[in-house]
Amino acid sequence: MKKMLIGLHLGNGYGSSPGAWRFSGVNPQSYTSYDARVQQAQAAERGKFQFIFLPDGPGAIMADIESEAPNFNLDVMMTLAAVARETEYIGLVATGSTTFNEPFNLARQYKALDIMSHGRAGWNAITSSGNDVAANYGKIIPTSAERYGRAHESIQLIQALWGSWGKDAWIHDQKTGYFADKDQIVPINLQGKFVGSRGPLYIPPSEQGQPVIFHAGGSPNAHELAGRFANVVIGAAFTIEDARAQRNAFRESAERHGRNPDEIKYIAGLMTSIAGNRREGLDRRIILTQHLFPQRVSYLQQMLGIPLNDKDLDSPLSQTLLNAARPSPYDPRSSHALKIAKEGWSLRDIIAHGVIDYHPVIAGPGIEPADHMQRWFEAGAADGFWISPDVNFDGIDAFVNEVVPILQQRGLFHQDYEGKTLRENLGIPDQYGVDPRV
């Protein structure tokens, strides 16, 4: 039976909920603590997660800095380097923008990570889309066509650099004095419209040959890029229908590029607040996010098209209001928000359900995320999930102890790592040499 894949979102060290840095038990210095990051990755490895995923793309920080930690890792590659040496099996995946990096620098850094981790590196090859990010580079953001044009060239070039040493090129035979086989090392000499490189790279293959390409993005340009190059897509979808449509778009693009659609895995997002029961889960989320309630009430008004009073958080919405509510067509989370409201929860609890969050939110006992994941997986909506615990400090362990065993019992998740490389654990073939597809 096909099994699902699970990744852990490793961000700023605290967790993905606002207020996580203040939560009880959390070290307030986790933002700068590499010990914390390593422990969190180790917790995910205990749970047999296939990978950790570190988003990147640092934009403006001033708006919320007085009350919130920036969402970023101090530096994703430095974090992965630390984790690489203190874990053994888990895949190490970070975003590296094709828009604001020299391809040669990306190539060597991810390949070095791949060597250092003995074949566990993945590169989330994205285009940056925020003008606030561009401003940190003294630039404005290029058009989508330019960004994706540069992305196609960059990935092609980087894969060629990775493949520039053949599988057995590195001889290192002390007796004969033969260090490397020149015939198996090829300069790449690629010069495109946006980027170029002579090569070769100076790094031999890792245990998996070269890093795995991930992608994250929602536009037709993103489908096209991922269909050509990616093995894994980091997705964001609120409903099974939406996720399935996204997954199919990527699969179809892979087919158009002459690939087997099963070579591209679509990974949906999920945020968890695991607790003994629903009530405790909601209370946990209320503690975390209560400072944001006024703002979220006003946002919920727009989602439902009805007036709401942030001074009266204790009452459920009146029948009159519920009848008048119209889910906004501009926010895909609106129907779910209305469904929760109709269940009779108080305004506070409606919001605590996470109806205004980046991904579906499950607040409750371990069986609830397990059920959610099974439902989506069996509906063809995802090949796996990337988990954003509300608070990493205890939220990763909770997932590992309470969700993973259920998924394993149900035969939905592997009992143990299949191997030591990311490719083995994702079930995709090793890759050596310059990509035959390009």
Next chain:
Amino acid sequence: MKKMLIGLHLGNGYGSSPGAWRFSGVNPQSYTSYDARVQQAQAAERGKFQFIFLPDGPGAIMADIESEAPNFNLDVMMTLAAVARETEYIGLVATGSTTFNEPFNLARQYKALDIMSHGRAGWNAITSSGNDVAANYGKIIPTSAERYGRAHESIQLIQALWGSWGKDAWIHDQKTGYFADKDQIVPINLQGKFVGSRGPLYIPPSEQGQPVIFHAGGSPNAHELAGRFANVVIGAAFTIEDARAQRNAFRESAERHGRNPDEIKYIAGLMTSIAGNRREGLDRRIILTQHLFPQRVSYLQQMLGIPLNDKDLDSPLSQTLLNAARPSPYDPRSSHALKIAKEGWSLRDIIAHGVIDYHPVIAGPGIEPADHMQRWFEAGAADGFWISPDVNFDGIDAFVNEVVPILQQRGLFHQDYEGKTLRENLGIPDQYGVDPRV
């Protein structure tokens, strides 16, 4: 009494001598071994070295790849990340080219290293000068004026990003919910001719405030750049006179920029082959480099302006030849080569003395490098030395066990680390905030 500084050159994992990868006892896979790098850094830390230095700037590799390892680290920052977590005191310094990196990316990576190492990072801010390096970026090398123009802007901008969080900006008070003090975080809004950034960076100060600026380069442009920004200069000089002239050029430039010249430390290079006595040292170097002898004999011919026969390595040069020899004015090593030849060594031993190497070479017992270093230090030729052992596997330990104690006994080198940050150990003040000099 003023003490000298010592750094370790950490390159490709084998050592700085050709043939090091084949030497007895060496793991031939050290090129890709992060364990080896970490052990080597730990060995230097046992010897109280102030820093390890990782050059970078990967150019063409094809010419020697059949018999020699590339001189590069797989990725200098990934190596330093590994070392940071497995050492406690030693400074972590790597080259990062201002020519082929986005300043914002350099800023965050070195600052992350500084956080991760608790204040031990240094950035060797250089301009790339090789067309073979430029080709890996699909470019040709810019003019010196352009390279140094971009370097000035990049360092200014990066120091501003590093300083964009004031010393006490990061509050992280869980009780009050106050994460950071907005008034102590300043966007930088620098836009130059070559690079720009809005900032601020999203990383608070480290235990030393921010990384230390190093520089390496020999031109007047290099003096100017280092005099403005650098605290340490990584040098290369073959004689006391040459080193003193270089050191003075940097000191004078610092003064022109309104700084105390003692704020800039000139570090001379030294290659060591430590052995029980001179004969054993030479034999060690013969084993390492004998495959290069034909090539080196022909080079020595040019240095001395006399015909030499690479089939007769066992004899000293005849008196007739010695009388005819004229040290080449184009190679600063020529007089030293002639001096060694006149001592009566065989042609093989003359070359084994390292008369054709990147730095002065000492082959012999520990007291010889100690004497060399004392002489240079007391002559005002250097504030310290960066050591390139022939073979790292045993050459670092040999230096630590046999040279360091002599220097300590003579009061020339510290007995122990002064503190835990690189700035403390170099004797330079912490740096917070946007650099007042710019």
